[in-house]
Amino acid sequence: TPHILAIANQKGGVGKTTTAINLATALAEKKKVLLIDLDSQGNSSTALGVDYNDRALGTYNLLIDGAVSEGMIKQGVVPNLSLITADGNLAGAELELIDVEKREFRLKNALTTLPQHYDYILIDCPPSLGMLTLNALVAANGLIVPLQCEFLALEGISHLVKTVTRVQKSLNPELDIRAIVLTMYDKRNKLSELVAEDTKAFFGEKVCKTVIPRNIRISEAQSYGKPIMLYDRRSAGAVAYMSLAKELTRRFQ
């Protein structure tokens, strides 16, 4: 069965999308990967260069129809990486799912209709713990938490952990936090170091040894609709995400 990994953290701007697209691309060098954009901002779709007018069929339909349909999966946006896109419609799904039977299982059940096998399915979540993220936590067998090395970002982690525990008890016993990924680490900034130390003290081995540095080439790549490996493979950002992919592949053996 595939590794289904939710990339989630309700704190905004911590690197969920950046981790989702770059980890997916790095994993796709050796494995078959599907990325699901579950955020109505559609940032994963944008950062992989999919034009706004080219997203007619996407995650909104997957949830509302409850199944994959022809043309929904954009094959090979990057070699071995396929994508289900998102756009503003997805914001409506939160409300539309309220009255649906077993609403938290919508995504999990829809993924059983995938026409082919993937080694990894990554889900880029919005900055909230609402119905969409809940669907991701129920569909996933593991959670990757990008954590920006900032004080406010660390504050919110206990809330995320409580939500995961609740989901484990009532909706998905398989779910566990597989990895905490420290992002936007700035070695000139003492606060980065303090947050990293606090996180390691709290989560121990779950914290990845690979730390993602703040690297301007990462956001430049996004403005060209490319993952960092394809934009500048020798940049600190690309090297870090490739090392993260290696570390996680070993972990998941």
Add this chain to the structure above:
Amino acid sequence: TPHILAIANQKGGVGKTTTAINLATALAEKKKVLLIDLDSQGNSSTALGVDYNDRALGTYNLLIDGAVSEGMIKQGVVPNLSLITADGNLAGAELELIDVEKREFRLKNALTTLPQHYDYILIDCPPSLGMLTLNALVAANGLIVPLQCEFLALEGISHLVKTVTRVQKSLNPELDIRAIVLTMYDKRNKLSELVAEDTKAFFGEKVCKTVIPRNIRISEAQSYGKPIMLYDRRSAGAVAYMSLAKELTRRFQ
């Protein structure tokens, strides 16, 4: 009547909370200000030093009870600045408000029960365009949009503008975008400059002349529960937010 300003942008991590607390503190040097933390992360409450156990009565109660009650407003967290706090409960309010009559007007109506007059009421919004942010857009007479100088942040602005237009037509004709504040501007980074230029070309005069630079003292201050003016008044961050307060006060004359 007070200036009621929503600080909103569905993109995460763009500086909504940082702008809310520091602008509120700078305005409070001359005016009476109330800050409402409308985000269940409770980051505004944390960044102003209010302990998690000290938030028993807050914005959740304001919305669910529909009125201000004794002890809900924390007076003088900073001289002339009062605060209504938020905690994890607030996440439940999104769902609880679904079946309520005139659910979008809940905050607007509750604010009519304020026991005293304020010159400014600022509302720190969560990173979404859900029911909480909608309540803020209906209660407000103006919107301040913090915009991080990054490509993905600019992408989402048209979605916000469409939402504002819809709210103006159907729920709050008074609402308009009063100011766009460029945040985390890094002069060494070409992308910052490009985003700033694009924003000025699109929004013209609405873009504040004051640009908030990336300044590590800003996040350090938050780890001590203080606004930047009280942590390091001579820092680039403090100077920028004081200049922003002056610019906006002139604008709102």
